Amino acid sequence: MxxxxxxxxxxxxxxxxxxxxxxxxxxxxxxxxxxxxxxxxxxxxxxxxxxxxxxxxxxxxxxxxxxxxxxxxxxxxxxxxxxxxxxxxxxxxxxxxxxxxxxxxxxxxxxxxxxxxxxxxxxxxxxxxxxxxxxxxxxxxxxxxxxxxxxxxxxxxxxxxxxxxxxxFDSRKEYQKALQEHFRPKIDEFCDDCQSRIDTNPMRILDCKTDKNHPLMSTAPKITDYLxxxxxxxxxxxxxxxxxxxxxxxxxxxxxxxxxxxxxxxxxxxxxxxxxxxxxxxxxxxxxxxxxxxxxxxxxxxxxxxxxxxxxxxxxxxESIEIENPHTLDLYVVTMGEESRDYASVLLSQLRQKGITADMDYKARGMRAQMRDADRKNAAYTIVIGDNELEEGKVNVKNMSTGEEVAYSFENLEEAIQ
Known part of the structure; x- marks a missing residue:
């Protein structure tokens, strides 16, 4: 793999x-x-x-x-x-x-x-x-x-x-000379990288992770003394x-x-x-x-x-600071039957163009499975579209946090969700 x-x-x-x-x-x-x-x-x-x-x-x-x-x-x-x-x-x-x-x-x-x-x-x-x-x-x-x-x-x-x-640059130059004088007598006790830096950039020796506990590190000259x-x-x-x-x-x-x-x-x-x-x-x-x-x-x-x-x-x-997930799903459309799935696809397109975040089931699952999916996706509202809803031209909009349901026509659905 x-x-x-x-x-x-x-x-x-x-x-x-x-x-x-x-x-x-x-x-x-x-x-x-x-x-x-x-x-x-x-x-x-x-x-x-x-x-x-x-x-x-x-x-x-x-x-x-x-x-x-x-x-x-x-x-x-x-x-x-x-x-x-x-x-x-x-x-x-x-x-x-x-x-x-x-x-x-x-x-x-x-x-x-x-x-x-x-x-x-x-x-x-x-x-x-x-x-x-x-x-x-x-x-x-x-x-x-x-x-x-x-x-x-x-x-x-x-x-x-x-x-x-x-x-x-003048201060830095004087400081580098002081570091060379400090480290050179025992530079052979340091790693290969430090040994190569003693002539090119002795300040880099102070950043060495390998030799950070060497006694000469704690007694090295301070740059502030050479400003x-x-x-x-x-x-x-x-x-x-x-x-x-x-x-x-x-x-x-x-x-x-x-x-x-x-x-x-x-x-x-x-x-x-x-x-x-x-x-x-x-x-x-x-x-x-x-x-x-x-x-x-x-x-x-x-x-x-x-x-x-x-x-x-x-x-x-x-520091145990929580970052909240700003993503919210306004509406989840539960469908019952092929005709309702086709209609839901058109409806979702219309709602999304109006700025409503909406989704539906694409695996042709049962109603209970779709409701669980809506709950997992933290949908604020759900509607169920079946043969009766298509025939009557209205649906019940369910508030997922309170369980309250209100009937709206498809024409007023956008206003209801907004």
């Missing part, structure tokens, strides 16, 4: 309404902040991710789904959303738009070949936002405000926002404004967001709900002041974040 690929999932009709509710809610928040949707291709040139994400990252080295197309070009199913958005920003010359910054959101499947675990899949849906074209602490605060608004709009309370500053005056001023403005608008946060000097393009503000949102699991991160992001130039664009800056819909669902479940 052909089965679903490992690391993927079917979202069945009994659950799809939850996804629709979540996506609609997130989009409504974006509208309040004046962010508009962008849609990029599901695959891009492999070089885009190698250059943007960094050739020292696990995403590029281990997790990408890469293939050759018929033109012998290397293509990759997108593993993340920021690089494609920036590519589109450059290619479509959005930097020339008088409305700056360019504020967009996306809601798209991503692909990473990683070990499947609770809330993590090889195909997952990422909802993200990007604001490109302005370097201002206030836009950083807007992004953080939107992140919190996303989760609070579902009633989630067990949340903890962690923030840090990676500083500008220059400009970076400190930027960071203090972000924190001051967060305080003014009442957003609580935890300063986390160990939070570095190791992707090559991050600068200044970095952040992650954690779930503190009991039973959520060992991996508590719900969303993460930060400012990227060199990414646009890295991809041959102008000297523009940006900031954004991304969240996993799958992990958001886990957080909602962990």
């Amino acid at each position: 052909i089965q679903i690929p490992r690391g993927t999932q079917d979202i069945l009709p009994k659950d799809s309404y939850k996804w629709q509710y979540i996506e609609d809610t997130l989009k409504n928040v974006c509208e309040k902040y004046n962010y508009q949707e962008i849609r990029t291709p599901i695959f891009e040139s492999t070089d885009l991710f190698v250059r943007a994400v960094g050739d020292t990252t696990d995403i590029v080295n281990k997790e990408m789904y890469t293939f050759k197309d018929k033109g012998d070009r290397s293509m990759t199913l997108r593993p993340e959303g920021t690089a494609p958005v920036v590519r589109s920003y450059i290619e479509n010359k959005m930097y020339g738009d008088p409305n700056q910054p360019i504020k967009v959101f996306y809601n798209q499947p991503m692909f990473r070949y990683e070990r499947q675990q609770k809330g993590r899949y090889r195909q997952f849906v990422q909802f993200g936002v990007e604001a490109i074209g302005v370097e201002d602490p206030l836009i950083d605060v807007e992004i953080l405000s939107m992140l919190m608004a996303f989760y609070e709009s579902f009633g989630l309370k067990d949340l903890e926002l962690h923030i840090n500053s990676i500083g500008d 220059n005056d400009e970076s400190i001023e930027y960071y203090e403005k972000v924190k001051s404004q967060l305080d003014k608008i009442g957003i609580k946060y935890v300063e986390d000097p160990s939070l570095v967001r190791g992707l090559d393009y991050y600068t200044h503000t970095a952040f992650e949102l954690m779930s503190t709900a009991d039973g959520f699991g060992s991996i508590t991160t719900l969303a993460g992001g930060g400012r990227y002041n060199g990414l646009v130039e890295m991809l041959d664009g102008p000297a523009e800056t940006g900031i954004g974040f991304a969240l996993s819909i799958e992990r958001l669902l886990l957080a909602i479940e962990a």
Whole structure:
């Protein structure tokens, strides 16, 4: 039997309404902040991710789904959303738009070949936002405000926002030197990945899951000790404004967001709900002041974040928040005989055109079985059409919650249901 690929999932009709509710809610928040949707291709040139994400990252080295197309070009199913958005920003010359910054959101499947675990899949849906074209602490605060608004709009309370500053490129360069000096004497005790990163991107060592308990991890230098005056001023403005608008946060000097393009503000949102699991991160992001130039664009800056819909669902479940199924069936038509089935088919077509959700039995089952089916489908009303009803031109409309029945002519049935 052909089965679903490992690391993927079917979202069945009994659950799809939850996804629709979540996506609609997130989009409504974006509208309040004046962010508009962008849609990029599901695959891009492999070089885009190698250059943007960094050739020292696990995403590029281990997790990408890469293939050759018929033109012998290397293509990759997108593993993340920021690089494609920036590519589109450059290619479509959005930097020339008088409305700056360019504020967009996306809601798209991503692909990473990683070990499947609770809330993590090889195909997952990422909802993200990007604001490109302005370097201002206030836009950083807007992004953080939107992140919190996303989760609070579902009633989630067990949340903890962690923030840090990676500083500008000069600060980051000095910090990387300090990390190299710290780790190099005992780098042979670390995994192969860390040993290769000591010269290329030592900040990635701090993200290592294999060596996270090594004694040198807890004594590693903190980025905040290497911030220059400009970076400190930027960071203090972000924190001051967060305080003014009442957003609580935890300063986390160990939070570095190791992707090559991050600068200044970095952040992650954690779930503190009991039973959520060992991996508590719900969303993460930060400012990227060199990414646009890295991809041959102008000297523009940006900031954004991304969240996993799958992990958001886990957080909602962990806090015992119910999402009601909005789907309702206004009318179920019970039929008795072939002539009544033919008539019901026409009647349903007419009612649906008037905006009434209606259904009938298509398996020619008995009356009791049809009534049970109507009950399972949570029909608000039912009618029974048989020879007598067809002859008299009227039916009894039954309220399924009260059991009350009222007779109506077929001509007045739409009005009755409305």
